[in-house]
Structure formats: structure tokens, C-alpha cells
Amino acid sequence: xxxxxxxxxxxxxxxxxxxxxxxxxxxxxxxxxxxxxxxxxxxxxxxxxxxxxxxxxxxxxxxxxxxxxxxxxxxxxxxxxxxxxxxxxxxxxxxxxxxxxxxxxxxxxxxxxxxxxxxxxxxxxxxxxxxxxxxxxxxxxxxxxxxxxxxxxxxxxxxxxxxxxxxxxxxxxxxxxxxxxxxxxxxxxxxxxxxxxxxxxxxxxxxxxxxxxxxxxxxx
Ligand SMILES: [Zn+2]
Numbered sequence: 001x002x003x004x005x006x007x008x009x010x011x012x013x014x015x016x017x018x019x020x021x022x023x024x025x026x027x028x029x030x031x032x033x034x035x036x037x038x039x040x041x042x043x044x045x046x047x048x049x050x051x052x053x054x055x056x057x058x059x060x061x062x063x064x065x066x067x068x069x070x071x072x073x074x075x076x077x078x079x080x081x082x083x084x085x086x087x088x089x090x091x092x093x094x095x096x097x098x099x100x101x102x103x104x105x106x107x108x109x110x111x112x113x114x115x116x117x118x119x120x121x122x123x124x125x126x127x128x129x130x131x132x133x134x135x136x137x138x139x140x141x142x143x144x145x146x147x148x149x150x151x152x153x154x155x156x157x158x159x160x161x162x163x164x165x166x167x168x169x170x171x172x173x174x175x176x177x178x179x180x181x182x183x184x185x186x187x188x189x190x191x192x193x194x195x196x197x198x199x200x201x202x203x204x205x206x207x208x209x210x211x212x213x214x215x216x217x218x219x220x
Pocket of ligand 1: 104115117118119195196197
């Protein structure tokens with residue numbers, strides 16, 4: 001089997017004496033493997049994978065999928081231990097910069113307007129964090145993006161965070177995944193407070209949804 005497991009999430013649900021834990025593994029699609037193979041490996045179904053990853057049918061190599069595995073724990077066993085077994089201790093490749101309702105997805109908006117990122121509607125003053133470890137290469141006013149941060153992650157990958165109220169990092173700074181980089185706002189070209197988030201591969205914007213965990217995602 002050639003799947004790389006690159007991360008996990010565990011959502012514990014408590015009931016009397018017994019805990020049902022849903023573990024989410026983030027896996028990277030490798031050559032020659034299909035959804036049925038993945039379903040078999042993780043003890044789930046193809047339908048469940050598609051439900052959690054609506055884009056899964058169009059995924060290419062290197063894309064990530066979020067796969068759930070339901071486990072029941074007894075006594076004192078810890079959800080983390082179960083997760084670690086599944087993930088083999090690896091780290092999730094990308095993290096949501098902020099949790100909120102997706103007010104606009106990546107892609108065409110009408111015939112002429114292409115949206116190069118996703119918009120996450122959050123009130124001004126919300127903490128924005130780095131989607132992945134990297135180095136800040138721009139931090140300041142970036143035209144339509146308002147107060148923005150651009151982070152380089154190596155291998156031609158960069159992430160951009162726009163429309164902030166305040167920036168928490170400076171150019172040249174090294175940041176960890178989930179580290180605070182800004183306070184959200186409504187600067188630049190916007191119609192309301194939100195974060196505009198982009199992932200760029202070799203200078204070209206790609207769909208962030210292909211890289212972010214896709215459970216509990218709320219769209220407008
Ligand atoms: Zn946007």
C-alpha cells in the first residue's frame with residue numbers, strides 16, 4: 001500500500017463509561033490507488049469518504065483526503081493513542097487558518113471573475129494562524145488584499161492571508177503551523193469582514209479545499 005498518512009484529528013464523544021471516538025486521518029493520494037483501496041485500508045466505505053471529501057472524485061496525485069475511522073474506547077484509554085496508531089505520529093500537512101463559514105469558494109464567480117482563494121467569514125478581531133510551518137516573505141499592505149501576509153513553505157508552495165485588521169508577524173520571521181500571524185479584519189477590497197486564504201503552487205493559485213481537512217466545513 002502506498003498511502004502516506006500525514007495527519008489526524010480525533011473528536012471524542014463521551015457517554016457513560018464508554019467513549020466513541022471518531023479519528024480523522026489526512027492521507028496523501030499516491031500513484032495507482034483508488035478510493036476503494038483507501039476505504040478497505042481504513043475500515044470505512046467509499047461512500048463515507050466521498051461524503052467527507054466531496055471533491056475526492058476529481059483528485060490528482062498528491063492531493064489530501066480526510067478519512068474517518070470510528071473507534072469505541074473503554075476505561076481509561078486515551079483518544080490520542082488511538083489516533084497516533086492510525087497516523088503513525090505524522091503531522092497534518094495543512095491546518096485551517098481560522099474556523100468559520102466559507103462565504104466564497106475557489107473558482108469562477110460568474111463568467112469573468114475567477115476567485116483565487118477561499119473566503120472564510122469571521123468577525124473582525126478573530127485570530128488568524130499559519131496553515132503550515134514556513135517563512136514570512138511579505139507582511140504589509142498588498143492592494144486589493146489589504147493588510148496581508150504571504151508565507152513561503154518551500155517546494156514552491158506559498159500561502160496568502162488577506163483583509164486583516166492587524167498583522168502579528170514581520171518579513172523574515174519563521175512561523176510554526178497554527179502560530180498566530182494576524183488579526184482578521186475588513187481591509188482592502190471586501191464587502192464584509194472575512195479572511196481571504198490562498199495556496200499558491202509555483203506562483204499559481206490552487207484550490208485550498210484540496211489541501212485542508214474537509215470535515216465540519218460549513219458553506220454558504
Ligand atoms: Zn476572497
